[in-house]
Amino acid sequence: MFTVAALYHFTPFSDPAALQAPLAKTCCSAGVTGTLLLAPEGINGTIAGTRDGIDAALAHIRSLPGCADLEWKESTAVEQPFGRMKVRLKREIVTMGQPQVDxxxxxxxxxxxxxxxxxxxxxxxxxxxxxxxxxxxxxxxxxxxxxxxxxxxxxxxxxxxxxxxxxxxxxxxxxxxxxxxxxxxxxxxxxxxxxxxxxxxxxxxxxxxxxxxxxxxxxECFVFDGRVSVGHGLEEGPHQLCHACRRPILPEDRARPEFEEGVSCHHCAAETSEADKARFRERQKQIRLSRERGESHLGQSVKPD
Structure with missing residues (x-):
């Protein structure tokens, strides 16, 4: 069972870029995966790992400037809900595009x-x-x-x-x-x-x-990780993800004629061109080949934006 921690904190970071690599190193060393966003206005994200790993990551985040009183919400996942660890730099930790909002x-x-x-x-x-x-x-x-x-x-x-x-x-x-x-x-x-x-x-x-x-x-409540949705008691819901459009679908939606794994679903089949679908099929092929080799198609990484 994996512990999942969802967190955000508004606090001024004078140099978010300086915080990126040490935070990523702590998370990766602890076997934690997920996504954390750093911006001048603070930090936001969801991470998952073992109890000890999450504790190590949270201890590091609470040591960041102004984050001593960080609050977070925990739940659990049967399987690891993220494929890698990403620590990204952003203009905002949640994008609204209104500079006056604070x-x-x-x-x-x-x-x-x-x-x-x-x-x-x-x-x-x-x-x-x-x-x-x-x-x-x-x-x-x-x-x-x-x-x-x-x-x-x-x-x-x-x-x-x-x-x-x-x-x-x-x-x-x-x-x-x-x-x-x-x-x-x-x-x-x-x-x-x-x-x-x-x-x-x-x-x-x-x-x-x-x-x-x-x-x-x-x-159900949509969540931005591999669980896709949760219900009361934060139990994992029935939804899966269309990996073409990133929208939630139900298991029975996979039987619909518009569905093709990693290529389209009933939500997005009419929204993409044949060229897009050909590109998605190639991506899906590479994912399948990686799995057959026992590899992860998405390795752990740190990506500044």
């Missing part, structure tokens, strides 16, 4: 998982899912509004086009682990919205703490 200057009111049901049941509350459309498609809260965004960077434009719908409403926002709401609630505060709330710890904390029989969550 969660350190203020966010919405945090709402604990145990109090979330009461808040979103109130008639004067509008509940907004800040995740991407393919995430919302497999699960969300009862009555939540889906902005139908393909990336988080589209949220500000959606808000500008729809903000009149929420006049005299309190706004409750949620996302997978909380990081997107740190930025989206700060953005709304900057737009003059006063009553803004967000689910502390995100959907993952809710699924961990709230019993299924009391839940207002429906479906």
């Amino acid at each position: 969660p350190r200057a203020g966010t919405g009111h945090y709402v604990d998982a145990k109090d979330w049901n009461d808040l979103i049941s109130a008639p004067d509350v509008a509940v907004i899912d800040t995740r991407n459309d393919y995430e919302v498609a497999i699960g969300t809260f009862n009555g939540a509004i889906d902005p139908e965004t393909k990336s988080f960077g589209e949220f500000p434009e959606w808000w500008q086009q729809n903000k009149q719908r929420f006049h005299n409403k309190r706004i409750a926002m949620f996302c997978t682990g909380g990081i997107r709401c740190e930025k989206s609630t700060n953005y709304l505060l900057g737009e003059g919205v006063e009553d803004v709330f967000h689910l502390k710890g995100g959907i993952l904390k809710y699924l961990e703490d709230v019993p299924a029989e009391d839940s207002k969550w429906r479906g």
Whole structure:
């Protein structure tokens, strides 16, 4: 059984590049895999490994400037959910494209998982899912509004086009682990919205703490690792990943005529050209050959962006 740790922390890093190699070395030496993003605004990512390996990686992260009070959420995976370790440099640890947004200057009111049901049941509350459309498609809260965004960077434009719908409403926002709401609630505060709330710890904390029989969550929660989705109790869900478009699919979707392993699924078959599909087939061939040789197609690596 592998321990999976999801984490983020907003803190100023004056030189993120100087932190990259030592962090990657610690993780790789401890046998930890996953993805960590470093930016001037902080750190974000998910890692997996043995208990000792995760403890070593977290100890290193907590030693970084301003990270002593780092919080993280843990779950488990039967199989290693990542193929390699990546530590990347980014402009933002979650991309919104709004330079004025700074969660350190203020966010919405945090709402604990145990109090979330009461808040979103109130008639004067509008509940907004800040995740991407393919995430919302497999699960969300009862009555939540889906902005139908393909990336988080589209949220500000959606808000500008729809903000009149929420006049005299309190706004409750949620996302997978909380990081997107740190930025989206700060953005709304900057737009003059006063009553803004967000689910502390995100959907993952809710699924961990709230019993299924009391839940207002429906479906599964998409996660950005090999588990693809989790449900109540953070149990691994039934979803798999289309390795062409990176969208979640169910096991029965593999029987659909549009599905070809690593090439297409019913979500993306019409979105790619024959040239794209030929390239995907070649990639899939190389993956198969690597597996037959007992090798990993993706080795451990550190990639600056």
